[in-house]
Amino acid sequence: xxxxxxxxxxxxxxxxxxxxxxxxxxxxxxxxxxxxxxxxxxxxxxxxxxxxxxxxxxxxxxxxxxxxxxxxxxxxxxxxxxxxxxxxxxxxxxxxxxxxxxxxx
Amino acid sequence: xxxxxxxxxxxxxxxxxxxxxxxxxxxxxxxxxxxxxxxxxxxxxxxxxxxxxxxxxxxxxxxxxxxxxxxxxxxxxxxxxxxxxxxxxxxxxxxxxxxxxxxxxxxxxxxxxxxxxxxxxxxxxxxxxxxxxxxxxxxxxxxxxxxxxxxxxxxxxxxxxxxxxxxxxxxxxxxxxxxxxxxxxxxxxxxxxxxxxxxxxxxxx
Numbered sequence: 001x002x003x004x005x006x007x008x009x010x011x012x013x014x015x016x017x018x019x020x021x022x023x024x025x026x027x028x029x030x031x032x033x034x035x036x037x038x039x040x041x042x043x044x045x046x047x048x049x050x051x052x053x054x055x056x057x058x059x060x061x062x063x064x065x066x067x068x069x070x071x072x073x074x075x076x077x078x079x080x081x082x083x084x085x086x087x088x089x090x091x092x093x094x095x096x097x098x099x100x101x102x103x104x105x
Numbered sequence: 106x107x108x109x110x111x112x113x114x115x116x117x118x119x120x121x122x123x124x125x126x127x128x129x130x131x132x133x134x135x136x137x138x139x140x141x142x143x144x145x146x147x148x149x150x151x152x153x154x155x156x157x158x159x160x161x162x163x164x165x166x167x168x169x170x171x172x173x174x175x176x177x178x179x180x181x182x183x184x185x186x187x188x189x190x191x192x193x194x195x196x197x198x199x200x201x202x203x204x205x206x207x208x209x210x211x212x213x214x215x216x217x218x219x220x221x222x223x224x225x226x227x228x229x230x231x232x233x234x235x236x237x238x239x240x241x242x243x244x245x246x247x248x249x250x251x252x253x254x255x256x257x258x259x260x261x262x263x264x265x266x267x268x269x270x271x272x273x274x275x276x277x278x279x280x281x282x283x284x285x286x287x288x289x290x291x292x293x294x295x296x297x298x299x300x301x302x303x304x305x306x307x308x309x310x
Contacts, residue, residue, distance in 0.1 A: 008290040008291045012236075012239075012286055015235050018228075035127075040123065
């Protein structure tokens, strides 16, 4: 049993050492722009823009998201009732849509 | 000096110059990618790194300039990875299937050879895959601790600060999680031995 434990310990150490040497992924082109786009959307939500403005802005940025989908995200939050700030909750609800945009771009 | 520059940069974003956040992204994107790469699979790195910067922007008021900005961003990145495992990865996919190379990696009979082999490219890949397979079996909490303490070789205190957990909690988890990983490797070894037994019997007869 001791021998097996020693062996698995050594295998684990070797696997950890190999993982340590793995080169990290580097940011792809346009990463900074995409982050800034998301941040601007968050800023608009924070500034307390009207629901209509927010839907339009979201639709403009997320070219693959329909106005209906953007509107649905906004309505979901408003109808379910946000615990704290409506806009904070909205920001969270919008994140998947922003992510969806990133996936397609 | 760098820290003072960072504080000034953060302050200008807080004062309303949102576009200056791009400088923060530019300066630290490689570092954040490196931190996140340790925790999640390559195809998930960009999403979590993106999430890290958006979250950092939302929490920028919490940065007080007491620690370098890169440390603060690393803490956010680590917590985002933890959230990712808690809420998504387990539900969506798991690393249940190992390639033969990864499954065979543990069969290397002596340590010196295992370590030497791990330096060779294909073996390294197999070793990494084996590690991912074993990590995937751990709870999100244990996984985070293993990566921070055993893989990145951070101190227990540093890992505890990054995760917002107590030092004893991280210490106990680090010990138990490593033990658990050894058990999984042993189980894998027994499984492979059992699989091979009929073949060897056939070869002899």
